[in-house]
Amino acid sequence: xxxxxxxxxxxxxxxxxxxxxxxxxxxxxxxxxxxxxxxxxxxxxxxxxxxxxxxxxxxxxxxxxxxxxxxxxxxxxxxxxxxxxxxxxxxxxxxxxxxxxxxxxxxxxxxxxxxxxxxxxxxxxxxxxxxxxxxxxxxxxxxxxxxxxxxxxxxxxxxxxxxxxxxxxxxxxxxxxxxxxxxxxxxxxxxxxxxxxxxxxxxxxxxxxxxxxxxxxxxxxxxxxxxxxxxxxxxxxxxxxxxxxxxxxxxxxxxxxxxxxxxxxxxxxxxxxxxxxxxxxxxxxxxxxxxxxxxxxxxxxxxxxxxxxxxxxxxxxxxxxxxxxxxxx
Numbered sequence: 001x002x003x004x005x006x007x008x009x010x011x012x013x014x015x016x017x018x019x020x021x022x023x024x025x026x027x028x029x030x031x032x033x034x035x036x037x038x039x040x041x042x043x044x045x046x047x048x049x050x051x052x053x054x055x056x057x058x059x060x061x062x063x064x065x066x067x068x069x070x071x072x073x074x075x076x077x078x079x080x081x082x083x084x085x086x087x088x089x090x091x092x093x094x095x096x097x098x099x100x101x102x103x104x105x106x107x108x109x110x111x112x113x114x115x116x117x118x119x120x121x122x123x124x125x126x127x128x129x130x131x132x133x134x135x136x137x138x139x140x141x142x143x144x145x146x147x148x149x150x151x152x153x154x155x156x157x158x159x160x161x162x163x164x165x166x167x168x169x170x171x172x173x174x175x176x177x178x179x180x181x182x183x184x185x186x187x188x189x190x191x192x193x194x195x196x197x198x199x200x201x202x203x204x205x206x207x208x209x210x211x212x213x214x215x216x217x218x219x220x221x222x223x224x225x226x227x228x229x230x231x232x233x234x235x236x237x238x239x240x241x242x243x244x245x246x247x248x249x250x251x252x253x254x255x256x257x258x259x260x261x262x263x264x265x266x267x268x269x270x271x272x273x274x275x276x277x278x279x280x281x282x283x284x285x286x287x288x289x290x291x292x293x294x295x296x297x298x299x300x301x302x303x304x305x306x307x308x309x310x311x312x313x314x315x316x317x318x319x320x321x322x323x324x325x326x327x328x329x
Contacts, residue, residue: 011205017061025169029160044139048146049162052200055142077111089125097133107138115141116148123150164199184221192224234275296320
């Protein structure tokens with residue numbers, strides 16, 4: 001890849017790990033996979049966990065270590081954007097798995113990304129192919145949710161759980177990007193970005209790139225407000241302002257404050273609810289009060305997902321918090 005093309009890549013791809021040493025977090029998984037690769041005993045694998053936790057990066061880094069520069073000839077990668085019904089399993093996957101490389105020893109690798117989106121028929125067809133071509137092919141199945149996978153298909157794979165990345169791992173990735181891109185990221189802004197990424201390295205990189213693109217001049221600092229605006233999350237000060245109005249003022253004033261903050265910051269009601277839960281989690285409340293608030297906000301969130309009226313749900317949030325906190329006193 002030429003330097004100009006490499007420079008224009010999204011940062012998620014530009015800074016994707018090139019080997020297993022560069023994979024952030026997931027040390028136990030990486031150590032196990034490396035030992036299996038060193039001993040030449042790679043099994044069929046199932047990587048499952050939340051988005052941005054390093055599943056795709058890990059398997060591509062593994063392929064690079066096993067095959068070197070020639071890895072693309074030995075790997076078939078199918079993503080959710082591809083049609084992966086029964087025909088693709090019978091044609092593309094079967095034809096790739098059934099052929100051997102003339103000038104290469106060892107096995108080929110088939111990567112099925114976001115396999116939990118495959119149809120159940122395709123997953124059933126895949127079971128037999130995995131067994132039949134084990135001599136010269138290994139499958140690595142990537143999924144966000146293991147419970148959506150066919151149990152019979154899962155039983156043919158060694159499972160590796162990818163947990164959300166620790167804050168320290170996300171911080172390491174951010175430091176690499178900041179250094180390479182010569183960004184001015186103050187410490188307080190970094191401390192704000194890491195929790196907002198919620199263990200998702202991809203999200204952290206995308207937010208950084210969006211903020212960097214919004215800077216007026218190169219070298220300007222990335223501010224906390226820019227991070228919150230890019231993520232679309234409610235600022236803690238705004239949440240505190242609305243909560244304060246709900247707890248201390250009457251209903252009309254509380255609704256007016258909530259509406260004003262939402263319009264000023266362009267927030268959806270669901271964003272405010274998530275903010276309320278995080279802030280109230282730090283409050284010293286009775287277990288019964290906390291349960292009442294969470295149960296009420298959960299019902300409201302369900303109502304929003306079903307297309308409930310925004311105004312009605314907003315008033316329900318105020319009523320839920322007010323009535324629960326009144327019982328606290």
